[in-house]
Amino acid sequence: MPVTIQDVAREAGVSVSTVSRAFTVPEMVRDETRHHVLATAERLGYRPNRAARGLITGKTGNLGVIVPDLSNPFFPNVLKGVQARAREADYAVFLADCDENATEEIALVQAMAKQVDGVILCSSRMSEAQLERVVGTTSLVLINRQVRNQPAVLMDTAGGMRQAAEHLAALGHRRVAYLSGPRASWSNRERRRGLRRAARQDIEVVELGPFAPRFEGGSHAADLALAEGVTAIIAYNDLMALGVMSRLADRGVSVPKEMSVVGFDDIPMAGMATPPLTTVSMQNERAGRAAVDLLVSLLNVTGAEAGDLRRGLECQLIVRASTAVPRDPTGR
Amino acid sequence: MPVTIQDVAREAGVSVSTVSRAFTVPEMVRDETRHHVLATAERLGYRPNRAARGLITGKTGNLGVIVPDLSNPFFPNVLKGVQARAREADYAVFLADCDENATEEIALVQAMAKQVDGVILCSSRMSEAQLERVVGTTSLVLINRQVRNQPAVLMDTAGGMRQAAEHLAALGHRRVAYLSGPRASWSNRERRRGLRRAARQDIEVVELGPFAPRFEGGSHAADLALAEGVTAIIAYNDLMALGVMSRLADRGVSVPKEMSVVGFDDIPMAGMATPPLTTVSMQNERAGRAAVDLLVSLLNVTGAEAGDLRRGLECQLIVRASTAVPRDPTGR
DNA sequence: TGAAACTCTGCAATCCTTTGCAGAGCGCGT
DNA sequence: ACGCGCTCTGCAAAGGATTGCAGAGTTTCA
Structure with a gap:
């Protein structure tokens, strides 16, 4: 029932080769003929069968x-x-x-x-x-x-991490926690690497985890981070950061007053959280x-x-409301 | 370079038909031959070309x-x-x-x-x-x-709405707002229909909107709903519900104490919001x-x-923490 | 032993396009 | 009038697979 190149050829009164060429090498067929063929094809609703074409060209499209x-x-x-x-x-x-x-x-x-x-x-x-x-x-x-x-x-997730670290350093944070994601993940390795390199100078990073890269992983991690006496937390991703904020809220720790939180990914939810999450956006x-x-x-x-x-591809830090100047830069 | 049915046939010392049949109508070729063919194909890493097959069978897979x-x-x-x-x-x-x-x-x-x-x-x-x-x-x-x-x-979104309405009614709500989504959308029509039908008996529904089916649409709608003096809000979807909750928080209205909120969709974020959102889950x-x-x-x-x-497909109301008994069932 | 009845395998056509090659038609120069 | 060179179009093969049909081989039974 579908219309083939033969149908077009017959209807247009030319050979299939000509129809084929009208589509694939237009300059090879006379203007008049080409227009006629193309019009007929259009009228019949012909569309070349890509599978058949692929068979011979070796490209599937x-x-x-x-x-x-x-x-x-x-x-x-x-x-x-x-x-x-x-x-x-x-x-x-x-x-x-x-x-x-x-x-x-x-x-x-x-x-x-x-x-x-x-x-x-x-x-x-x-x-x-x-x-x-x-x-x-x-x-x-x-x-x-x-x-x-x-x-x-x-x-360039490493670069994104650098931006996050610089941001926190500029605010006056001196001791921050990194909540690690899956050990085997390339992204996690890159993020750790970027953070460690950026941190060397003026920030001390305490690394926790690995945690599940999900909301629950963040809730879990929050308590551990709190016990470490850091003033800021950088999470492997936004989902975890959201979990952190939720748990901190439960424990009555105010973000960003008492703890700054940074995520990674800029998922749509990040901007809608309370407070809106500072995070690294990846295009x-x-x-x-x-x-x-x-x-x-x-x-x-x-x-x-x-x-x-x-x-x-560059990453970009999106500063929202979950980060601020620490109350006591050295931790509590 | 890719291995074709011919390669297998040659290597196995049979005709292409036999190879083809070994795959598509196994019972038609003798066990011994079939095993031999299949083994050869396996060894050569042969996989039938679906495009070629589709050309003749008329099915693409x-x-x-x-x-x-x-x-x-x-x-x-x-x-x-x-x-x-x-x-x-x-x-x-x-x-x-x-x-x-x-x-x-x-x-x-x-x-x-x-x-x-x-x-x-x-x-x-x-x-x-x-x-x-x-x-x-x-x-x-x-x-x-x-x-x-x-x-x-x-x-069955209408059914989901019914569940939501019954839930609110049972809690004692008598006047609720529905925040409408895109007018033209089938889903929105269904949801309104379900809600109106379920509400008839004991709940008064005031319909607002349409709003953009996003977080911002919800923030926008929250103020209007508040002005209507309802005790509960049902949003077209979770994104809007989240926007509502965010705006209510800004205005110092406590959810669920002073206002109950129900969403629709059960997006992953719903359970992570503060408070966790009561919503209708769709499989x-x-x-x-x-x-x-x-x-x-x-x-x-x-x-x-x-x-x-x-x-x-049934929908299911997931009761979380954004709905509760209204302080004053008739509105403030 | 021979024929009938099966079972299995191979030949060749077919699906829809593309494309190398050759031929048709035309214009032009001599 | 003839031949050459163009431009345009058609023929037919090819690409990888499936499948109707026929033939080869084996078994069964009289």
């Missing part, structure tokens, strides 16, 4: 994106960027959620491989070795993961777009000269 | 899902359900975000049509007429949208799974007898 967990508020926004940019570049996108599971992730890459021109891996859960192995299955672009000279878009949607750009340019390159394989 | 806005926390969860169930049924899923734009949505359906066996439309932004028109382009399943006898999975992930089930069964049906084209 699709790309895949794999995320660890859709219900993590971090990912939908990068997905949105991927989606938007892909559509602009006339690619369709396959989505898969690997449920935080590396094995599943590998399976998904392999399942997708034949149907896509390339895959974007968001915060891959694979080990270094596993990643090395799937490289070559298809073109790969990583987001927030660094391995060998794989193409990647990396958020997720931009990251998604950048990944697509990178992938597409990779696909259009002849092979040899690859150009720049890395894209960096 | 893909389905599409279109959402209005990925950054709306409602959708990622249904997406997660779609994704998970699709994978179980061995379908890959195309994702698209139409940016709240009906025209774009239509274009996306058409662009997908050739590449998928069916499309799931989440809370479609199309008008009735537009929807009628795209029906037939491909198999369609709607989520939270009702039109003619199109297959759909519908959340988004289940909805996603149900939509896939419906679509798949639709595809496997011969054509004539279609069976049950509707799936209903």
